Amino acid sequence: MGGKAEKGTPKYIANKIKAKGLQKLRWYCQMCQKQCRDENGFKCHTMSESHQRQLLLFADNASKYIDEFSKEFADGYVELLRRQFGTKRVNANKVYQDYISNRDHLHMNATQWETLTEFVKWLGREGKCVVDETEKGWFVAYIDRDPAAVAAMEAKAKKEKMDKDDQERMLEFIQKQVERGRKEGDDGTPSYTEFKRESSQERISLSLTLKRKADDKKLELLTSALKSKSKEESSSKKVKEEPSSKKTKEDKDRSKKNALDEIMEMEQRAKEKNQRKDYWLTEGILVKIVTKSLGDKYYKRKGVVEKVIEKYGAQVKLVDEGTRIKLDQNHLETVIPSPGRSVLFVNGPHRGAKGILKEIDTDNFCCLVEITSGSQSGRVVKDVQYEDISKMAA
Incomplete structure (x- = not known):
């Protein structure tokens, strides 16, 4: 019985079951997009006239076909990674198994990569994914380059940095105040000194007799002498106390002045922070390209900003060759x-x-x-x- 099996027969059903699932990769022809079920069928296909015509087309421009197949395979793999796993870290082989589960997928033997490892390394070099190798194999994580997502992540990182800077400045200010207090001796611990009597007046005992006027006169002279002596001692004590009180007052004024300077400095920093913008591109400055999305040819190249486009974009003219490129400010940095x-x-x-x-x-x-x-x-x-x-x- 030659030709195809009749519809409804066991052979027809068996052939349909075999054709439904995935077949072996070595029996697939990418140019003709035909999957053969066994070695004999693949051999017959390679000898067919249609296959020979496809081979002639491939021979005319082999690099063009390989580049197209490679791009289609990479786009399909990365799109599946983005849609199914997002930015999570996942085993590269698991993503590949999910990709080839689709019967109409593009096979890797038609691309420029011979193994999955080479393809994963290429993804890392091109900056499409974050790749790392472990004992369990290669792992990949998709890098979301959507402008909205990038802007949200940068805004979040900037806010966290600003909050952290404010907290660090406040802690630094408090630490300076504590150190200044320790230097001035006001550390909160009581200090004990020897007790001294402030009054240096001596107790004088007088025996008075009021019998004669001469004794009264002597008594008056002695009393006036004692009064003058006590006045001199009190005036000398005031003179001694004045420098110490004056010194204490100067220290207090100096500490108040330092604290006021710190507060004014913090207010100035806050004012400068409010004057900052989230865009910085300006015509006539020299900038450096820091993105690899354009390829290694333009990475780390310097150029001049000729025109600013909607605050966040710029037309950059390369210094060496004069090529003009439109770039976002996230792909550029200043030159010092x-x-x-x-x-x-x-x-x-x-x-x-x-x-x-x-x-x-x-x-x-x-x-x-x-x-x-x-x-x-x-x-x-x-x-x-x-x-x-x-x-x-x-």
Whole structure:
């Protein structure tokens, strides 16, 4: 009995059951998109005229087909990872098994990757996923690059950093107050001193006889002498007490003045923080590309901001070759030149002012800048953050 089995026969039902499930990968032809059930069927297919025509098309431009198949496979794998697992960390082989469970999937033997390990490493290099290798195999986690999700994560991180900075400044202020109190000796513990009698007057006993006037005269002279002596002692005691009381008053005034300076400094910092913006791109500055989404060709390349697009985007002209690229500010960072070069304030209370970079504090990630334009020309600003200034284009 040749040809196809008749409908309803056991052979027809068996063939349908076999065709329903997944077949072996080595009997699948990607160019013809045909799955064979056994080695004999695959051999017959390779000898067919339609297959030979597809091979001729493939031979004309092999790299084009491989690139298209590779892109389709990578897009399908990443889309399944994003839709089914989100940003959770999951075994790469589990995602692959779910991907190939679809009968119409694109097979890996038609792509540029020979193994799943090579494909996972490629995902990590391209920045599409976070990959790591463990004893149980390779694990992947999808990186959500949706602008809304990225903006939400950055806003959350910025808020946490601001709250942390406020808390640290408050703790630092309290610690300074405690240390100042300890230095002044007011640490709350009682101090015991030797008891001394403040009055140094001596008890004088007089025997008076009122028999004659001469004795009365002597008594008057002795009494006046004692009064003058007590006045001198009290005046000398006041003179001794005056310097100590004056010194104590000066210490109190100094501590009050220091506390007032601390409060004014904290208010100034809060005022500067309110003046900060969530956008910083400015025309005429030099920036650096920090994203790998454009490929290694543009990564870490420098360019000049020619035009700002809706505050958060910019048209950047590369310094070396003159290529123009539109980028978001999240994919760029400021460029800090060497001391003595011109910079522009791109954020903070001095936004828009020009200056000269004087010093760079690499330990605290800040700079010392002298303003050279505007009403504050000549003023030296300390502790300027790296992201608040950028080198000006020549």
